[in-house]
Amino acid sequence: MTVTSTTIVTPQKIAFEQAFALQSGAVLPRFDLMVETYGTLNETQSNAVLICHALSGNHHVAGRHHPNDKHPGWWDNMVGSGKPIDTDKFFVIGLNNLGGCAGSTGPTAAHPETGTAYGADFPMVTVQDWVRSQKLLAEHFGITQWAAVVGGSLGGMQALQWTIDFPECVRHALVIASAPKLSTQNIAFNDVARQAIITDPDFHGGSYAQHQTKPKRGLRIARMMGHITYLAEHGIDEKFGRKLRHESYGYHYDIDFEVERYLRYQGDKFADSFDADTYLLMTKALDYFDPAAAYENNLQAALSHVQAKFLVIGFSSDWRFAPERSRELVKALMATRKSVQYVEVASQHGHDAFLMEDSPYIDAVRAYMNNIGV
Amino acid sequence: MTVTSTTIVTPQKIAFEQAFALQSGAVLPRFDLMVETYGTLNETQSNAVLICHALSGNHHVAGRHHPNDKHPGWWDNMVGSGKPIDTDKFFVIGLNNLGGCAGSTGPTAAHPETGTAYGADFPMVTVQDWVRSQKLLAEHFGITQWAAVVGGSLGGMQALQWTIDFPECVRHALVIASAPKLSTQNIAFNDVARQAIITDPDFHGGSYAQHQTKPKRGLRIARMMGHITYLAEHGIDEKFGRKLRHESYGYHYDIDFEVERYLRYQGDKFADSFDADTYLLMTKALDYFDPAAAYENNLQAALSHVQAKFLVIGFSSDWRFAPERSRELVKALMATRKSVQYVEVASQHGHDAFLMEDSPYIDAVRAYMNNIGV
Numbered sequence: 001m002t003v004t005s006t007t008i009v010t011p012q013k014i015a016f017e018q019a020f021a022l023q024s025g026a027v028l029p030r031f032d033l034m035v036e037t038y039g040t041l042n043e044t045q046s047n048a049v050l051i052c053h054a055l056s057g058n059h060h061v062a063g064r065h066h067p068n069d070k071h072p073g074w075w076d077n078m079v080g081s082g083k084p085i086d087t088d089k090f091f092v093i094g095l096n097n098l099g100g101c102a103g104s105t106g107p108t109a110a111h112p113e114t115g116t117a118y119g120a121d122f123p124m125v126t127v128q129d130w131v132r133s134q135k136l137l138a139e140h141f142g143i144t145q146w147a148a149v150v151g152g153s154l155g156g157m158q159a160l161q162w163t164i165d166f167p168e169c170v171r172h173a174l175v176i177a178s179a180p181k182l183s184t185q186n187i188a189f190n191d192v193a194r195q196a197i198i199t200d201p202d203f204h205g206g207s208y209a210q211h212q213t214k215p216k217r218g219l220r221i222a223r224m225m226g227h228i229t230y231l232a233e234h235g236i237d238e239k240f241g242r243k244l245r246h247e248s249y250g251y252h253y254d255i256d257f258e259v260e261r262y263l264r265y266q267g268d269k270f271a272d273s274f275d276a277d278t279y280l281l282m283t284k285a286l287d288y289f290d291p292a293a294a295y296e297n298n299l300q301a302a303l304s305h306v307q308a309k310f311l312v313i314g315f316s317s318d319w320r321f322a323p324e325r326s327r328e329l330v331k332a333l334m335a336t337r338k339s340v341q342y343v344e345v346a347s348q349h350g351h352d353a354f355l356m357e358d359s360p361y362i363d364a365v366r367a368y369m370n371n372i373g374v
Numbered sequence: 375m376t377v378t379s380t381t382i383v384t385p386q387k388i389a390f391e392q393a394f395a396l397q398s399g400a401v402l403p404r405f406d407l408m409v410e411t412y413g414t415l416n417e418t419q420s421n422a423v424l425i426c427h428a429l430s431g432n433h434h435v436a437g438r439h440h441p442n443d444k445h446p447g448w449w450d451n452m453v454g455s456g457k458p459i460d461t462d463k464f465f466v467i468g469l470n471n472l473g474g475c476a477g478s479t480g481p482t483a484a485h486p487e488t489g490t491a492y493g494a495d496f497p498m499v500t501v502q503d504w505v506r507s508q509k510l511l512a513e514h515f516g517i518t519q520w521a522a523v524v525g526g527s528l529g530g531m532q533a534l535q536w537t538i539d540f541p542e543c544v545r546h547a548l549v550i551a552s553a554p555k556l557s558t559q560n561i562a563f564n565d566v567a568r569q570a571i572i573t574d575p576d577f578h579g580g581s582y583a584q585h586q587t588k589p590k591r592g593l594r595i596a597r598m599m600g601h602i603t604y605l606a607e608h609g610i611d612e613k614f615g616r617k618l619r620h621e622s623y624g625y626h627y628d629i630d631f632e633v634e635r636y637l638r639y640q641g642d643k644f645a646d647s648f649d650a651d652t653y654l655l656m657t658k659a660l661d662y663f664d665p666a667a668a669y670e671n672n673l674q675a676a677l678s679h680v681q682a683k684f685l686v687i688g689f690s691s692d693w694r695f696a697p698e699r700s701r702e703l704v705k706a707l708m709a710t711r712k713s714v715q716y717v718e719v720a721s722q723h724g725h726d727a728f729l730m731e732d733s734p735y736i737d738a739v740r741a742y743m744n745n746i747g748v
Contacts (some may be wrong), residue, residue, distance in 0.1 A: 024625035124625045184610045184633050191634040192598045199591040217573045224566045236558045251398035251498045259558050260565040
């Protein structure tokens with residue numbers, strides 16, 4: 001099965017009719033995971049690759065859902081036939097995480113007892129919860145060991161957590177534009193984003209669906225701010241500079257500078273399409289991620305039982321999860337004598353680089369994946 | 375007159391009963407400037423120093439208004455008897471800028487024709503407008519030439535603009551933690567801040583006073599976000615790290631991390647005390663500041679007629695106006711053979727360092743001011 005950017009792919013919803021206890025203590029009575037697969041699982045189930053998504057991603061990684069789809073999946077440049085994560089070789093699974101808003105059980109899904117959307121009642125989920133739910137997903141497909149778990153940003157955190165929680169189940173982890181934990185500044189930005197949403201009068205304590213409204217204002221502000229942190233300072237300067245929309249200053253609060261138009265557009269688009277409760281819990285999963293915490297803040301200790309080999313990639317202009325953060329992980333892996341390759345890519349794309357096509361990056365993933373035996 | 379941190383100082387409101395045309399084309403029929411002075415103007419008027427404030431500053435630079443005042447003026451560590459800007463030597467003027475909300479004519483002041491607050495009807499002001507209003511202020515005091523114009527951040531921009539617009543009126547300019555224009559990222563953050571305020575349902579197009587309300591939610595979000603950009607990434611890490619408020623994660627959206635408590639406190643305090651319309655126009659004055667623009671984006675050309683000598687100071691961990699931005703100004707001054715001293719201070723305090731007491735910084739200002747003849 002050849003997978004190209006125009007291949008029509010069909011997501012599937014996989015039901016898990018079992019109680020699922022979360023790290024918070026809450027228990028989901030059952031849950032669904034929305035999934036897309038590409039390629040074919042081989043007989044020995046040795047060619048399975050899990051793609052973990054970041055804050056606003058989902059299961060739709062590659063191909064198109066309809067012939068008229070404007071865009072392919074979010075990592076279509078990385079996943080497909082002949083692409084760095086080659087679906088002619090690998091069986092690739094993309095999923096929407098638990099708590100997401102793209103079909104998996106989350107705040108927008110119906111509570112099995114009430115029949116109405118969970119909304120604010122959906123419990124918080126952690127990276128560890130996601131990994132355990134992904135383990136059940138692996139079992140559903142008869143996969144006992146991933147050839148690789150791959151992710152950028154929050155997705156890379158899931159890849160890392162997999163190697164810690166299920167060491168024997170991951171041969172390779174690709175941790176891209178990620179960090180072993182958030183910095184104080186990362187947490188601070190997340191809290192401002194959440195406060196923008198929570199204080200929006202349309203938020204209604206998270207139960208906005210029951211009020212037939214959406215906290216779009218807050219979600220828009222959160223995304224605009226977030227978007228700035230995804231872009232390199234120099235990159236955004238090169239792209240927009242101080243370019244004006246009109247010939248001169250307007251002396252008003254409409255759009256003066258092109259960068260304002262761009263940011264507001266990004267904010268509007270996101271606020272129209274994404275769920276605020278999901279955004280909140282995703283940022284919280286980021287804040288809470290800290291695998292070293294259970295080991296007296298010793299990352300080496302947290303990694304001591306890891307069996308996977310690592311490819312870690314950082315981007316020079318990423319100031320959200322700067323290369324220094326990747327290097328923390330690399331150093332800890334080296335100190336525990338794990339196998340790790342590290343690539344630091346010169347890029348103007350900031351944190352967003354993990355979704356872009358800077359060639360040393362794409363080449364590094366391709367070479368690494370080529371060398372994985374199946 | 376000795377000025378210490380406990381000296382009781384009394385602001386004065388100075389009325390300018392004359393039409394004042396703004397860069398936008400709008401005309402103020404009259405205006406007031408709220409002012410505080412420290413020290414004594416000498417007979418030759420050669421010892422006058424103007425302190426220009428930043429985004430949220432005002433005229434209250436040093437001393438206290440009441441014996442029970444909790445805090446002294448915002449630059450009390452810099453201005454006073456025996457302090458780096460020594461009021462035993464200099465006659466120092468602090469003012470609240472036009473458009474401010476601390477007593478000068480601005481959105482919260484009464485429109486002379488209607489008697490009600492200007493609100494959204496207050497026109498936008500620019501750094502050039504401020505400098506022209508400060509020129510009238512100088513004339514009011516009989517000052518034809520400042521010994522020095524001093525400011526940090528947006529205040530530094532005013533000092534720079536003074537040297538360009540009135541070259542013969544400034545002997546020394548101290549431009550601290552500033553930039554010759556905003557970067558794209560700076561503008562982007564400002565626009566998110568403004569959008570947070572403007573989309574707050576309590577904003578009412580800026581006429582919130584008429585609706586007996588205030589857009590506190592939006593102003594709070596704007597300030598929380600702004601505050602992150604004032605702090606060094608490493609500094610905030612050192613101060614708060616991932617310190618929790620309670621022993622473990624709360625799995626809720628209340629405060630988990632100490633940095634959240636701090637930021638929300640800063641946001642609340644600011645939203646209670648500052649005016650939203652003023653915040654908007656201050657950020658716009660920042661965005662619009664670009665003295666090179668009138669000279670085909672050639673900063674050297676903009677500086678060609680400058681007569682003042684400069685002390686420029688940048689702080690290593692300031693990522694809002696990074697040292698590189700100060701160096702742009704320094705290089706342009708050097709290229710036009712102006713007198714400039716540049717000090718780059720190693721500091722953990724980020725942009726806020728200009729308000730702090732890192733000793734090489736304080737010492738540099740002291741030494742520079744000591745050497746100014748009066």
